[in-house]
Amino acid sequence: QVWSEQDYSDLKVKLGGCYPFSHYFRSGVIGSGLCVFSRFPILDTLLYQYSLNGYPYMLQHGDWFCGKSVGLVIIKISGIVFNVYVTHLHAEYCREKDAYLPHRLVQAWELAQFIRHTSKAADVVLLGGDLNMHPEDVGIRLLRGCTGLRDAFAEATRFEGCEDGCTLVPNNCFTIKTELLPFPLGIRIDYILYKAISSFTVTCEELKTTTGTVPGRDIPLSDHEAVMATLHIRRQGQAVGAAGGTAEPALADVVTEARLEVAVGLRAAQRQRYSTGRMAVLALLLLVLQVVGALGTLGGLVAGQPFPKLSFSLLAFLAIGVFLLATALYLFHAIEVKMLQGTEEQMRMVLRALQEHP
């Protein structure tokens, strides 16, 4: 995840020797750029933009401007097809009252669907990224349940790095200390997940995170610690496609839990759609009243003192401003409602299918 295309160009020059192949995924207004550097040729790429990603008017959070999406890069190493997915989900700003949970769940759901549908010809699937979810959160269980991806940290034979594999740690100078007060060791929100599709098995030999600052300097490499995994891929005689079947009752529970959260988000979005729509209508009514009043005054139909010009024009401008702003917000929330409805319905369909064919 780099902020600007310039950063990507700089990295490309610096890494060109070891990692001659790279791809930059554009999205959003600023930065956003997911990018991938590879020692092996990149055969193909695809970008999928999540349908929801916070609110443009939450300027202090800024996620909307970064345009969250998932990038797919296809690489072939000694005849084995790797589908490598990179992504960054919406940040969590307040764990107790996480207003963005429904959006992040929609993203996790869309990520899972995208991986399922695009990885059918792959031998090995890898997902790396800042998922902004703790290891036990519903979103990560949903993602893992739907795709069958395994957590490199949990599976690693050897581990080296921050305690508990944390990637957002309090002694990084870019983290906000108060947010990490309940988690003295930090939290693990950056992941490498993997699975083998066809007749391969993947095991994680080693997982490492960076710790602390750049050698010889005072600043850390990034606001998160980096995660590195060494994976061992073995060709084996038979496919293990049926291995995921045992987890289905658990999957139904996770989807139910996620669907509940999406439904909560849906109701909130419907309320906001309603209130912004009402405000737009009220502003329009005020404008109509003013136009009628002005016409009346002009035509000399209304006796007595007309409104003072100043307040009258101020009010008109205010009404126009409120009308435009409320209309834009109404449209935004109308789209949000649709996307949440769509996801909730898809989850309902999956649940029905799970119940019908256990």
Place this chain on the structure above:
Amino acid sequence: QVWSEQDYSDLKVKLGGCYPFSHYFRSGVIGSGLCVFSRFPILDTLLYQYSLNGYPYMLQHGDWFCGKSVGLVIIKISGIVFNVYVTHLHAEYCREKDAYLPHRLVQAWELAQFIRHTSKAADVVLLGGDLNMHPEDVGIRLLRGCTGLRDAFAEATRFEGCEDGCTLVPNNCFTIKTELLPFPLGIRIDYILYKAISSFTVTCEELKTTTGTVPGRDIPLSDHEAVMATLHIRRQGQAVGAAGGTAEPALADVVTEARLEVAVGLRAAQRQRYSTGRMAVLALLLLVLQVVGALGTLGGLVAGQPFPKLSFSLLAFLAIGVFLLATALYLFHAIEVKMLQGTEEQMRMVLRALQEHP
């Protein structure tokens, strides 16, 4: 393509007898709804939203509000896996000066990539929809070249319906007659495309379009004529994956042509980004000047007659309005520039790959 979810529900009730399985894809603010009705169970679905789709401020064209996207529905009929894609691309309002051509080309490109990446486990691929392109347009050649899809109209053994397979015909009462003046027979912009992926072959036995009005009534079924294809699918011994290889030099030409159009769109978007950005900065400067002036008057620092209050406040409100509007437009065009750049770069990569491995 239905306008409202209510229409979908009505259709579902009416078609439930023959087509018990259906799916509705939500996107955009109004309607938008792609929907699919099927005699066979729908196993899985996925929605992909195009990154560009016209401009929200082009209210008279309205495409932006409908949220164009492509829906995938996976169906299995007697053991054969069908990936059925439905879509609707941005309309063409003026063929001579088609401002939406770059957006439509980005959509056609994304559609082709999406089909390629999601159809790897399918036996048969079907694409149906209003592509808003004439049969020889660069977008349809791009789509067909990248995916290997074949045009059911061109391949059909028997054809029945409007002359030349036209689906937008002048004697439909909903079409705008002046737009069709150069095409007295109408135009063919609704397609059924298909291909077989693995060891299957598909042939089109019959293609039909509706003609004219509902029997016994005066109004046509829709603003476009409907297209129906009867396909014959045969299992065959060997795969025919190499058949597309001969068309590669032609593909390079088509991608070059499309890339040129996208580059033209990119320059237009960059110009609009620049002019909206400049307007936002100017409005901000005006506001700053006003604030300085107001503070000066309040502090009694400026001698002489201050501005009349009315014009002063009107100007301030105007400046705020222009600033907000110009900022919103700037953000929109900044995203547009990014998406056009991304597509142009992808096309460049594909061209390089085509030249390196002919």
